[in-house]
Amino acid sequence: MAITVTYIGHACMLMESGGTRILMDPWLTDPAYHNAWWHFPPLEVTPRDLGPIDYIYISHEHADHFDPASLSQLDKSAKILIARYRRRRFHDRIRALGFSDIQELEFGQTYSLNGSGLSVRLIPPDRPWDDSAILVKDRDTTVLNVNDCHLDDATLERLGREERIDLTFLTFTGASQYPGCFEFPLGSKIERWRASKEAHLDEFVSWARLLRARQAVPAAGNYALLAPEQLFLNTPNYVNTPAEAIERLARVAPEIEGLQMNPGDVWLPDGTLRRYKPAPDWSRRMELIEALSRQHADKIAAGFAAEPQAPRDLYDRFYEYFTGLLREDPGIAKRVNIVTHWVVDGPYGGDWVVDFTRDRDWVYRGVPNQWNLRLKWPATLVYQGVACGGIWDDLVLSFRVRLARNPDRYNKEFWTWLCKL
Numbered sequence: 001m002a003i004t005v006t007y008i009g010h011a012c013m014l015m016e017s018g019g020t021r022i023l024m025d026p027w028l029t030d031p032a033y034h035n036a037w038w039h040f041p042p043l044e045v046t047p048r049d050l051g052p053i054d055y056i057y058i059s060h061e062h063a064d065h066f067d068p069a070s071l072s073q074l075d076k077s078a079k080i081l082i083a084r085y086r087r088r089r090f091h092d093r094i095r096a097l098g099f100s101d102i103q104e105l106e107f108g109q110t111y112s113l114n115g116s117g118l119s120v121r122l123i124p125p126d127r128p129w130d131d132s133a134i135l136v137k138d139r140d141t142t143v144l145n146v147n148d149c150h151l152d153d154a155t156l157e158r159l160g161r162e163e164r165i166d167l168t169f170l171t172f173t174g175a176s177q178y179p180g181c182f183e184f185p186l187g188s189k190i191e192r193w194r195a196s197k198e199a200h201l202d203e204f205v206s207w208a209r210l211l212r213a214r215q216a217v218p219a220a221g222n223y224a225l226l227a228p229e230q231l232f233l234n235t236p237n238y239v240n241t242p243a244e245a246i247e248r249l250a251r252v253a254p255e256i257e258g259l260q261m262n263p264g265d266v267w268l269p270d271g272t273l274r275r276y277k278p279a280p281d282w283s284r285r286m287e288l289i290e291a292l293s294r295q296h297a298d299k300i301a302a303g304f305a306a307e308p309q310a311p312r313d314l315y316d317r318f319y320e321y322f323t324g325l326l327r328e329d330p331g332i333a334k335r336v337n338i339v340t341h342w343v344v345d346g347p348y349g350g351d352w353v354v355d356f357t358r359d360r361d362w363v364y365r366g367v368p369n370q371w372n373l374r375l376k377w378p379a380t381l382v383y384q385g386v387a388c389g390g391i392w393d394d395l396v397l398s399f400r401v402r403l404a405r406n407p408d409r410y411n412k413e414f415w416t417w418l419c420k421l
């Protein structure tokens with residue numbers, strides 16, 4: 001008995017063994033993250049092409065892993081596998097989609113699926129975020145899908161010692177608002193982009209090595225931003241291709257085989273790939289993305305046009321939202337302790353301030369004399385965040401925010417607080 005893996009796209013894949021099928025992180029619709037993220041290379045299947053699914057594993061709540069639009073098209077009799085997180089929101093959002101069998105797995109425990117000889121174990125992140133990696137085993141095969149779960153070297157090393165990992169899926173490129181969405185002087189911006197790019201390539205190689213995997217696939221970074229004003233974020237100065245990750249692996253750790261999997265490709269138990277079609281020419285990545293952007297121009301424009309428009313009282317809602325949060329727990333203001341300037345763009349927007357250095361009256365209109373973080377958003381997105389239940393983490397990851405900071409320092413307290421709201 002051995003596992004086969006069909007790569008669907010980005011972080012989504014289908015693992016099967018002995019007739020049991022697990023679909024992982026089904027993001028199967030475009031676009032995600034408030035009309036920003038599209039699959040690249042494009043998907044080759046729709047949810048209906050997948051056939052019967054026994055289990056759906058969802059690693060975490062980010063929109064490129066947990067996509068309600070995809071899940072709503074899948075059969076609700078599938079059993080959902082997630083980690084047992086303390087916060088209930090993720091679980092409740094899945095249940096609201098109509099799935100009744102949600103199995104919350106304890107980290108570190110091995111669960112046998114369907115009595116089929118296939119087992120899974122979830123590995124917790126070494127960061128204070130709700131995320132998970134999954135180890136899937138049957139009699140003959142061990143596959144570790146790390147996706148974007150951050151593991152420390154000690155954890156990776158231990159896994160490498162304890163398991164004989166045939167195949168692992170690891171990230172290879174950035175998926176964060178830093179540095180792409182920040183305003184820095186051009187020279188410094190290019191430096192930061194290069195550093196980020198290099199760090200991700202190094203991480204791909206060092207993680208594969210610590211895991212002592214036999215084969216490693218660059219995954220969970222196969223997306224592009226297609227809106228014309230976001231195209232610059234796809235530049236090769238910033239984004240790695242799977243081809244670059246594999247090239248680096250071949251140079252630094254030739255004992256590990258790098259495999260490029262593109263939508264539709266199947267990994268067979270003998271370690272070979274059945275290609276669905278030839279891999280894209282990664283040296284033309286930017287050109288291909290620009291062509292895709294032109295091809296989908298109407299759909300992109302229609303997506304933005306369909307977003308709920310900000311209402312006349314947007315500022316009042318903004319005021320109530322942030323004042324309410326800070327009143328509820330004034331300790332937050334003390335911890336964050338910076339002045340944030342919100343430039344809200346579009347009808348019913350304006351210059352607004354959330355001043356965390358104050359004891360009260362935190363929120364007011366105007367341009368502050370001194371600010372530490374400036375966030376420029378479309379009014380439609382701020383409306384999502386303050387009044388429509390939009391998750392700030394998803395809003396930030398749409399990369400539709402423009403940021404500046406003064407001094408040039410990461411404010412961990414602010415980002416951790418905002419992105420967990």
Ligand SMILES: [Fe+2]
Pocket residue numbers: 060062148
């Ligand atoms: Fe994520």
